[in-house]
Amino acid sequence: MKPDKLSPLYKKVTDDLRAQIEKGMYRKGELLPSENDLCKTYNTTRVTVRQALSGLTNLGYITRRHGKGSIVTEPKAGLGILSLSGVTAGVGSQNLSTSILQKQMKQDWPLDFFFPLNEGELKHDCIYFTRLRRINDIPVLYEETYLSNINLPGFISRELENLSLFKILRESYNIEVKEGEQKIWAILGDKNISELLNIKKSHPILHMKRKLKTNIQDLNIYSSLYCNTEEHFLQDYF
Amino acid sequence: MKPDKLSPLYKKVTDDLRAQIEKGMYRKGELLPSENDLCKTYNTTRVTVRQALSGLTNLGYITRRHGKGSIVTEPKAGLGILSLSGVTAGVGSQNLSTSILQKQMKQDWPLDFFFPLNEGELKHDCIYFTRLRRINDIPVLYEETYLSNINLPGFISRELENLSLFKILRESYNIEVKEGEQKIWAILGDKNISELLNIKKSHPILHMKRKLKTNIQDLNIYSSLYCNTEEHFLQDYF
DNA sequence: AAAAACAACTTGTATATACAAGATGAAGCC
DNA sequence: GGCTTCATCTTGTATATACAAGTTGTTTTT
CATH class of the missing domain: 3.40.1410.10 (Chorismate lyase-like)
Structure with missing residues (x-):
């Protein structure tokens, strides 16, 4: 999938998933679609999908487990802000x-x-x-x-x-x-x-x-x- | 370069650079070697080097500037810990x-x-x-x-x-x-x-x-x- | 029935490559 | 001198691929 002019593809994936988590489409403890599934959804490759998931990890929306998947977690209160x-x-x-x-x-x-x-x-x-x-x-x-x-x-x-x-x-x-x-x-x-x-x-x-x-x-x-x-x-x- | 058994290559790059920053080999405001230089040093590719630099960014040791390089910054006090x-x-x-x-x-x-x-x-x-x-x-x-x-x-x-x-x-x-x-x-x-x-x-x-x-x-x-x-x-x- | 082996999934690590786009200084032009 | 253009450096984004390794449930063996 080609990114649109304004924002890169990995960011679109990040934003989509974040919006879905915030809307409650994935509940705390649930797994996101696997990297390969996301690749198919966005017609891209794992490097790009992983870049998006890495961003979500940093924001605290998910934690990742080797062999298991991306687990939706309570989002952090925004960048460590009290x-x-x-x-x-x-x-x-x-x-x-x-x-x-x-x-x-x-x-x-x-x-x-x-x-x-x-x-x-x-x-x-x-x-x-x-x-x-x-x-x-x-x-x-x-x-x-x-x-x-x-x-x-x-x-x-x-x-x-x-x-x-x-x-x-x-x-x-x-x-x-x-x-x-x-x-x-x-x-x-x-x-x-x-x-x-x-x-x-x-x-x-x-x-x-x-x-x-x-x-x-x-x-x-x-x-x-x-x-x-x-x-x-x-x-x-x- | 092959990673040794115990720890992956990107982690070795991260640890090396962190140690060098902490030892004062790079001062605040200076640039780290470019991604391509680091590729040569560690005989690896940009994806791996970028994984290492991304880790250092998260830890607050560097900030990255498009077209410029990796700028050494004051390290964060460890993960937002007061x-x-x-x-x-x-x-x-x-x-x-x-x-x-x-x-x-x-x-x-x-x-x-x-x-x-x-x-x-x-x-x-x-x-x-x-x-x-x-x-x-x-x-x-x-x-x-x-x-x-x-x-x-x-x-x-x-x-x-x-x-x-x-x-x-x-x-x-x-x-x-x-x-x-x-x-x-x-x-x-x-x-x-x-x-x-x-x-x-x-x-x-x-x-x-x-x-x-x-x-x-x-x-x-x-x-x-x-x-x-x-x-x-x-x-x-x- | 319990244990071991296996298959099929997952994420983790890594290579090789390509082009886009920001930064910077040098070369050439007016 | 002051300006633009250009070359060349940098990081950013992306594709395609491969194998390693953790997880889980099924199958086979004992």
């Missing part, structure tokens, strides 16, 4: 709500920004918004996000309420988050944060600053997070 | 010291262990030890580690003082850490932890529990960490 989990049985998405406190707005980069910015980033202004995540209506995580305003037409007016930022970037702007770094502290909340999270001032808070790089030059996503970990915790898989 | 960093200019290894509080000992798994254990793990006993890491002689991170006692001859009597656990496992036992999960809380230290880290009881502490899987069935590494993030923070790259 995500919110419940202490008990996990936070069902029905219990988790997100509200925008500050809708996306264009502004200059703050002068005292918490990560060093390069020239390319400083040439553009930044998009800023804040969100508050609640579990069972109790505020748990407050998040301030900044990203370079590069090639993001219409982003300002999008609804971020209950959609993943990463999913929007991937599906609407063809932007993939590649890698990043995060720094974590345990702090005592100041008045502002404590009020937002509705906790006493002496209560410990988990504070995190992170930078996520994308496949677009100078387009990075920065966020500063504050999490009340009394009832829940941050978790990641890698 | 590691200790300084707020100022980074913690030089000369300032970081590790002391063993409880030397490696065999014992049964604790009954109230903080991760669920499978049957295979419960068949073996576990190796337990604790370490305290200091930066400029100030205690910063206390760590309790548990791992299954499987195929680890002589591990009990090894010196862990200033060597990386992962490096010992890789070089002496051919064990690679593959993936894992970690959970993070901000807490107030109890009497015990506060004394170990030499801080006031009301001071927030970063608490982390993590599980690291290896390429050996049923051999997982568990640890429980407590970190004073007043002067330093935990950081990871992914």
Whole structure:
């Protein structure tokens, strides 16, 4: 099968399988079609199919077993990025709500920004918004996000309420988050944060600053997070 | 070039290049030899060389640029696992010291262990030890580690003082850490932890529990960490 | 019935080759 | 000098093929 002009064939296989897994066509623990089956489906060869499966492995959608097959697994929380989990049985998405406190707005980069910015980033202004995540209506995580305003037409007016930022970037702007770094502290909340999270001032808070790089030059996503970990915790898989 | 019996050729290339990077033969920002050069060196083909370079990319030792080459980068702190960093200019290894509080000992798994254990793990006993890491002689991170006692001859009597656990496992036992999960809380230290880290009881502490899987069935590494993030923070790259 | 051998599947490793496409510096042109 | 073109380096994508080795269920042997 010939790849279309825009994207290579192995990526189409990756995207197809990922979409199918996310749609629930393969459940956790099930096997994907064998490499040879996929070769027939996409009319290609094992090297290409294996390149796609290798990508899915890195993303955490599958684990592979010699002689057995590709086993569908719980996808990683996106590249080792810490995500919110419940202490008990996990936070069902029905219990988790997100509200925008500050809708996306264009502004200059703050002068005292918490990560060093390069020239390319400083040439553009930044998009800023804040969100508050609640579990069972109790505020748990407050998040301030900044990203370079590069090639993001219409982003300002999008609804971020209950959609993943990463999913929007991937599906609407063809932007993939590649890698990043995060720094974590345990702090005592100041008045502002404590009020937002509705906790006493002496209560410990988990504070995190992170930078996520994308496949677009100078387009990075920065966020500063504050999490009340009394009832829940941050978790990641890698 | 034929691979030797034990390990495949692509792995030898990976290990060679990794060792050379770690020895400083290639500095950050420099280019590795081109794929075709490596083909000649190891008398193999690009598919195999690319498999090796892809591994180094995943480990964070290099980033690849189309048309340019393989650029040596700061290695990730191992698979997105949080590691200790300084707020100022980074913690030089000369300032970081590790002391063993409880030397490696065999014992049964604790009954109230903080991760669920499978049957295979419960068949073996576990190796337990604790370490305290200091930066400029100030205690910063206390760590309790548990791992299954499987195929680890002589591990009990090894010196862990200033060597990386992962490096010992890789070089002496051919064990690679593959993936894992970690959970993070901000807490107030109890009497015990506060004394170990030499801080006031009301001071927030970063608490982390993590599980690291290896390429050996049923051999997982568990640890429980407590970190004073007043002067330093935990950081990871992914 | 239990054990061994086998067949048929799976993924893992490897060779050989081809062309596309990004990066870079040199040669030639205006 | 400043510009384009070109050659040559690099990595990216892809085909076709082969055998090794792990997994599983069936068949044969004992």
